[in-house]
Amino acid sequence: MTAVDPVDLTARLIRCPSVTPDEAGALTLLADLLSEAGFECTRVDRNGTANLFARWGAKGANKSLGFNGHTDVVPPGNAADWRFDPFSATEAEGKLWGRGACDMKSGVAAFVAAAVDHVRKTPPDGALVLTITGDEEGDATDGTVALLDWMAETGETISHCIVGEPTCPTVMGEMIKNGRRGSMNAKIVARGVQGHAAYPHRAKNPVSALVRLLDHLARFSLDDGNANFDPSTLALTSIDTGNPATNVIPAQSTAALNIRFNDLHTGESLSQWLHAEADKVAKETGVAFDLKIKVSGESFVTNPGWFTDLVSDAVEVETGRRPVLSTSGGTSDARFVKSICPVVEVGLVGSSMHQVDEHVEIAHIQQLNAIYARIIAAYFDDA
Structure with missing residues (x-):
């Protein structure tokens, strides 16, 4: 041939x-x-x-x-x-x-x-x-x-x-x-209680709770890297409420993020961390969080x-x-x-x-x- x-x-x-x-x-x-x-x-x-x-x-x-x-x-x-x-x-x-x-x-x-x-x-x-x-x-x-x-x-x-x-x-x-690096995606759904924007005390605002959680996650330093890898990174990729009304606190808001992680973490350890942080904000705000996490690779x-x-x-x-x-x-x-x-x-x-x-x-x-x-x-x- x-x-x-x-x-x-x-x-x-x-x-x-x-x-x-x-x-x-x-x-x-x-x-x-x-x-x-x-x-x-x-x-x-x-x-x-x-x-x-x-x-x-x-x-x-x-x-x-x-x-x-x-x-x-x-x-x-x-x-x-x-x-x-x-x-x-x-x-x-x-x-x-x-x-x-x-x-x-x-x-x-x-x-x-x-x-x-x-x-x-x-x-x-x-x-x-x-x-x-x-x-x-x-x-x-x-x-x-x-x-x-x-x-x-x-x-x-x-x-x-x-x-x-x-x-x-x-x-x-x-x-x-x-x-x-490993890669994982997370979709976070914040579920609150809808209400009138003029009476926020009668609602549970999922947007505020979600922003609080995302701010903490984005500011957190996962690690400083090591001999084989650069530091791990977390990037917020989407925030969506879909609320056309200016006088309504919505019942739900969603966000998405991607983490690229080195061998100081695993997909499982990072999943546990995300759930733990969501639980903290849920206790502080009364807003529930549902997380869907997919690990693309370790x-x-x-x-x-x-x-x-x-x-x-x-x-x-x-x-x-x-x-x-x-x-x-x-x-x-x-x-x-x-x-x-x-x-x-x-x-x-x-x-x-x-x-x-x-x-x-x-x-x-x-x-x-x-x-x-x-x-x-x-x-x-x-x-």
């Missing part, structure tokens, strides 16, 4: 309008290509979400290097606002333009091309495993999670994993992610060692820069993969992801493909 051009593969993937949760042919394209190269491919679809598992080498091999990524993309918005059609994969000015060009069809194309190129060199007791989902930009409940559930049921394993998300703020090779860190060194060495050789190990930014599917093996993220410059006129430098796709190829070779002692 001839080598796969990662730029051409990126373009072909962009032309699949795989707005989450639609597969739109992207995983079918990859499954056909990988099957032709000798990978054993299995579709692991769940609840209408398409996922692909592909392995070359022995099941349960002593050395199994995994790559994880996604082919689903966020909606393009108004196509008229784009310089080029968002699903045309237009090449111009040394860049490839289109929805998913940066996040993260180029990353998937780069590691698929590197894997296909290397399969004939992998040692007999080694395996390359690719897990590619169509649910990263959605609820993330039936994508990588479904793949990991299926792997546990069937005895498939990964020893170490690379997630191909964009990781560089501005310059190729400047950063890899060896961990991520914090994690892959400690520096031979694996992070191996990845950093490959990045440095191909870019001339030694990447910084970072746990900054949002969440990714690495938060799920970390439950089965050490994981790091290494990818492109992410400055245009989710934006109108999303694009990627064509040279960067080729560079990332070379980084992944070097990682694979070094992992199997074949550099």
